[in-house]
Amino acid sequence: MNGRERVRRTIDRQPVDRAPIDLGSTAVTGIQATTYARLRQALGLPDEPVRIEEPFQLLAEVEEPVRQALGIDTIGLWGRDTIFGFPNESWKPWNLPDGTPALVSEHFRFTLDDKGDTLIFPKGDTSAKPSGRLPSDGYYFDAIIRQQPIDEDHLHPEDWADQFSVFTEEDLRDLETRSKRLHEDTEYSVVGGFGQAGVGDIAFVPGQNLIEPKGLRDPNVWYEYLALHPDYIKGIFQMWNENALKNLELYRQAVGDRIDVIFMGGTDFGGQQGPLVSPKMFRELWKPLYKQTNDWVHENTNWKTFWHSCGSVAKLLDDFVEMGVDILNPVQCSAVGMEAETLKERWGDRLVFWGGSVDTQATMPFGSPEEVRAQAEERLRVLGRDGGLVFCSIHNIQAKTPVENVLAFFEAAKGEPIVPSPSS
Amino acid sequence: MSETLEKLKTAVIEGQAVPAKEACEAALAEGIPPGTILMEALVPAMDDVGNRYECGEYFVPEMLISVRAMKEGLKLLKPLLIEADVKPAGKVIAGTVKGDLHDIGKNLVCMMLEGAGFEIVDLGCDVPVDKFVAAAKEGADLLALSALLSTTMPNIKATIEALGEAGLRDKVKVMIGGAPVNDNVAKEYGADGYAADASAAVALARRLAGVTA
Numbered sequence: 001m002n003g004r005e006r007v008r009r010t011i012d013r014q015p016v017d018r019a020p021i022d023l024g025s026t027a028v029t030g031i032q033a034t035t036y037a038r039l040r041q042a043l044g045l046p047d048e049p050v051r052i053e054e055p056f057q058l059l060a061e062v063e064e065p066v067r068q069a070l071g072i073d074t075i076g077l078w079g080r081d082t083i084f085g086f087p088n089e090s091w092k093p094w095n096l097p098d099g100t101p102a103l104v105s106e107h108f109r110f111t112l113d114d115k116g117d118t119l120i121f122p123k124g125d126t127s128a129k130p131s132g133r134l135p136s137d138g139y140y141f142d143a144i145i146r147q148q149p150i151d152e153d154h155l156h157p158e159d160w161a162d163q164f165s166v167f168t169e170e171d172l173r174d175l176e177t178r179s180k181r182l183h184e185d186t187e188y189s190v191v192g193g194f195g196q197a198g199v200g201d202i203a204f205v206p207g208q209n210l211i212e213p214k215g216l217r218d219p220n221v222w223y224e225y226l227a228l229h230p231d232y233i234k235g236i237f238q239m240w241n242e243n244a245l246k247n248l249e250l251y252r253q254a255v256g257d258r259i260d261v262i263f264m265g266g267t268d269f270g271g272q273q274g275p276l277v278s279p280k281m282f283r284e285l286w287k288p289l290y291k292q293t294n295d296w297v298h299e300n301t302n303w304k305t306f307w308h309s310c311g312s313v314a315k316l317l318d319d320f321v322e323m324g325v326d327i328l329n330p331v332q333c334s335a336v337g338m339e340a341e342t343l344k345e346r347w348g349d350r351l352v353f354w355g356g357s358v359d360t361q362a363t364m365p366f367g368s369p370e371e372v373r374a375q376a377e378e379r380l381r382v383l384g385r386d387g388g389l390v391f392c393s394i395h396n397i398q399a400k401t402p403v404e405n406v407l408a409f410f411e412a413a414k415g416e417p418i419v420p421s422p423s424s
Numbered sequence: 425m426s427e428t429l430e431k432l433k434t435a436v437i438e439g440q441a442v443p444a445k446e447a448c449e450a451a452l453a454e455g456i457p458p459g460t461i462l463m464e465a466l467v468p469a470m471d472d473v474g475n476r477y478e479c480g481e482y483f484v485p486e487m488l489i490s491v492r493a494m495k496e497g498l499k500l501l502k503p504l505l506i507e508a509d510v511k512p513a514g515k516v517i518a519g520t521v522k523g524d525l526h527d528i529g530k531n532l533v534c535m536m537l538e539g540a541g542f543e544i545v546d547l548g549c550d551v552p553v554d555k556f557v558a559a560a561k562e563g564a565d566l567l568a569l570s571a572l573l574s575t576t577m578p579n580i581k582a583t584i585e586a587l588g589e590a591g592l593r594d595k596v597k598v599m600i601g602g603a604p605v606n607d608n609v610a611k612e613y614g615a616d617g618y619a620a621d622a623s624a625a626v627a628l629a630r631r632l633a634g635v636t637a
Contacts, residue, residue, distance in 0.1 A: 135523045135550055139575050142525035220528055224492060227439065227485035271484075272603055273620050278483045361604040365574040399575045 003073030007189030008260055011304050011326070011352050013387045019380055021413045022354065022392040024062030025076035025191040026263045027054045028308045028329060029355070031397040031406075032139060034100045036060035038403040043069045044420030049093060049101040055108055055120070056083045056132065056141050056208070058096065059396060067188070071414040074390075075188035077179050077259055079195065080171055084108075084132060085123040085209030097137055119144070122211055131208040139399035143206035147218040157235025159215030163207060164243035167250045175254040183258035190259045191306065194251055196244040197293040198265020198308075199237045200286060226277065226285065233285060241289040248296055261327065262303045264293060270311020273336050279315055287323050294324030306354060310395065312336045314343070321350045330395040331356030331383070340382040353383045354390040358409050364393060365401045369408035376412035428454055429465040432497060436469035437476075439489030441496045448497035458504035462541060466497050470539030474623035484532070487622065491535040498538065512543035514565035514633035519547035519556065520602075521579035526572035529602060529622070533568060536622040537629055542566075553579070553586045560592045565633045568625070569615075571602040580605070581613040588614075597632040601625060 001009075006020040022029045031039070033050045041047065043066060051061040062072070080087050086107030094104045097118070107124030116136035122128050132141040167175075182190045198204075205222050207213025215236070216225055226233055251262075269275055269282060277285075294305050304326040312335035313320070320328065328351045333340045340356060357379045358364050363371055376391075383389040391413040397406060407418050425433075432447035451461050473490040476482040482490075518534050520527050527549040534544045545564065547555055560567060567587070571577040580600050587593045597616040600609070610618035616632055619625035630636070 133525060135525065138523050138525075140573070220531055223485045223528075224488045227489050271621070274480065274483075276484045278486070281483070281485065361574050362606075398573070 002187035004187050004189045004260065006073050007390065010387050010390060011260075013349075016387065018415060019384045019389050019391040019413060020073035020189070021071050021410065022074040022191075022390050023067070023070060023072050023397075023410075024053070024060070025074040026193055026306070026308075026329075027057065027059060027078075027195075028263075028266055028395055029392050030054065030057070030059035031062065032399040032401075033058045033060045033102055034096055034098055034139060034399050035397055035401045035403070035406065036062070036066075037100045039406050040066065042403045042407060042420065043418070049103045051091060051103045052094075052105075052108075053078060053088065054082065055104060057396060058102075058134075058140055058399075069418055070410040073189055074191055075182050075186055076191050076193050077175065077182055077255065078193045080174050081209070083204070083208050084120055096139070097134065098139070122207075122209055125211055128211040131206070131210070143203075143208050143219075145206055145218050145220075146213055147216075147221075148212075148214060150216055152229070155229055155232040156215070157232055157239065160236045160239060162210055162214065163204070164239055166243065166246050167254075172250055172254040175251065179255040179258040189261065192251065192255060192259035192262040192303070194248070194262050195265055196247055197241070197290065198267045199240040199244070199289050200233070201265060201267040203266065203268075223276070226281065230285065237285060237289055241292060244293055245296060248293065249300075252301055257302055259303060261306050262297060262301075263306045263308070264290075264297075266308035268308075268310040269316055270309055270313040270332065270335060270338075272311060272334075274312045275315050276311070279319065282316055283319060287319055290325075291323035294326075298324060304352070310335075312338055314338055314346075317343075317347050317351070321347065325351065327352040327354045327390075329354040329392075332394050333379070334359045334361060334394070340379055344382055344385060348383075348385070348388055352388050352390065355392045355394050356383050356389070357391045357413070358393050360393050360395050360398050360401070364405055364409065365398055367405065369402075369404045372405045372408045373412045376409050380413065425464055426451070426454065426456065429456065429461065432461070432465040433469040433472075436466060436490055436493045436497065437472050439486060439493050441489075441493045444493035445496040445500070448500050452500065452504070458501045458508055459510040461497070462501055462505065462510070466494055466501075466539060467541050470494055470536065471626075473539075474536065474626055477621070477623045487532070487536075491532075491539060494539045495535070513541040513635045514629065515543045515545065515563065516566045516568050516629060517545045517547060517556065517559045517564045517596075518568040518570070519551035520549040520570045520572070521576055521583055522550060522552050523579060524571050524573055524576035524602075525549050526602075527570075529572070530568075530570040532622040533570070533601065533619070533625045536626050537568070540626045540630065541635075542629060542633075553583050556583050557586050557590045557592065560587060560596050561590065564596050566629055567596050567598045568629070569598065569600045571600075571605060574604045577602065577604050577609065580609075580615070584614050599625065599628050599632060 053061040090106035091103040118134040119130035120132040122131040306327040314337035435444035
């Protein structure tokens with residue numbers, strides 16, 4: 001059984017030889033570059049710089065020998081542009097703050113401040129104000145808030161218009177070419193990294209991709225506006241969703257049936273203890289829009305919709321089902337109300353769980369390999385009962401994760417030891 | 425309670441900034457002492473907001489707009505409280521630890537503590553250990569440390585250890601929070617307590633500072 005069959009059958013709740021495994025098909029199922037470099041080393045692969053697929057979280061591009069060694073069943077059709085608004089192309093060397101050699105897009109342009117922090121420029125434009133900061137001893141960028149003065153009595157949703165654009169011909173040809181390559185030259189299940197249906201994703205509020213973001217851009221204030229200025233928020237969401245619907249149609253024309261799964265969006269609705277916003281607000285501001293994009297996909301394609309939301313979202317899962325979510329990620333079992341058994345029992349027949357297989361906040365970085373293995377096996381047993389589980393860590397595998405734990409995790413899923421390549 | 429204080433309390437609970445400001449101005453014009461306005465309207469209002477959050481009636485947006493309304497009142501009261509020598513419930517030094525730039529949770533905790541009558545010294549985010557220690561040397565009841573990332577969480581421990589090395593550990597209580605943090609981490613790192621959210625942080629700070637609600 002190949003990866004594509006395994007994923008498709010899992011989604012359709014048909015028997016599989018083992019749960020399919022994902023690493024690196026999306027920006028929420030990946031691995032941080034330093035940890036990846038150590039993994040490559042442990043697998044006996046030649047010591048080469050790590051390509052940075054996603055520069056914000058500094059995620060590695062997972063390569064073929066790693067997929068082979070770990071038994072990965074998926075591959076990502078990543079979007080062309082990064083969150084900083086530049087395309088990943090023409091690689092150049094760059095070292096992470098901990099010295100890990102990497103390759104980044106030639107448009108990855110940055111400066112160092114007096115503390116030694118790395119400040120990255122939107123669209124690679126060094127005349128703009130930097131839009132991301134990587135601490136001098138850090139492992140991830142965070143957005144720099146470039147909030148311009150805003151008149152709360154005169155708010156204009158159209159200030160956000162720069163945030164949205166339809167795919168260009170070049171984007172579409174690129175998607176077409178790459179999707180053909182992934183579909184025809186591999187047996188992996190291809191995950192389309194669309195992401196634009198994630199209306200209201202706080203990660204994009206600061207506008208890291210824009211030279212000069214306008215409108216409300218401060219995440220601290222964003223949550224206030226959700227309650228204080230719902231019409232302003234609705235106006236932004238409307239533009240966001242309309243653009244997503246336009247691009248879904250173009251995306252379909254470019255990639256057709258060459259993807260199995262589409263990453264729709266990653267708006268986080270949960271904190272550790274419960275939802276960040278009330279179910280009532282969720283139903284008013286988000287649910288109708290998410291239903292529209294899910295419906296569009298189901299009416300026009302064979303794709304399954306993959307939605308990411310961190311945290312405790314159990315109180316929203318009935319709504320997720322009603323709005324047509326096929327696949328839930330990252331399935332944060334450590335959050336309140338998200339225990340694996342509860343999720344499987346209540347929603348296991350309606351949602352595919354893509355994640356949930358190990359806790360990356362505690363067990364994976366701080367536990368022993370035995371603890372990692374035990375948790376992974378338990379999740380395979382519970383979430384994977386009667387199918388419906390794509391084995392994957394709860395969000396990206398983080399920096400400073402011991403490589404022994406990474407290996408133990410994938411061994412649990414593969415059901416056999418992972419051995420270094422004979423070429424080592 | 426006077427009608428004006430009732431109005432102020434309701435405005436804060438409902439997150440109405442302008443009515444909160446007006447009610448606070450009216451209370452002062454009526455000659456109600458600023459300490460009374462704080463303790464009988466703003467603090468109980470924010471306690472009410474905290475309770476509503478705890479029982480799932482309020483969520484982050486509702487809590488934030490109440491904070492905003494509370495701040496309108498507090499802005500008027502602050503200089504008067506200093507003038508009248510009204511003591512805060514305690515002094516809290518807060519910040520996200522070295523390497524961590526994620527401050528939304530920390531900011532919310534600071535605002536809720538302020539609403540509970542604490543004085544806040546917010547050192548911001550990505551705060552080096554020695555900066556926390558230097559601030560603690562100036563005198564504080566509590567140190568509130570936050571980390572969102574598993575990679576930066578160990579810097580909570582480093583900060584607590586540095587407090588010990590500076591001979592300050594007995595003088596200041598340490599409370600911690602953030603996504604990867606929990607009670608076990610608090611025990612392992614030698615913190616005095618962990619709070620799961622901003623409302624729980626108020627209860628914890630009161631307990632650690634020996635303040636009754």
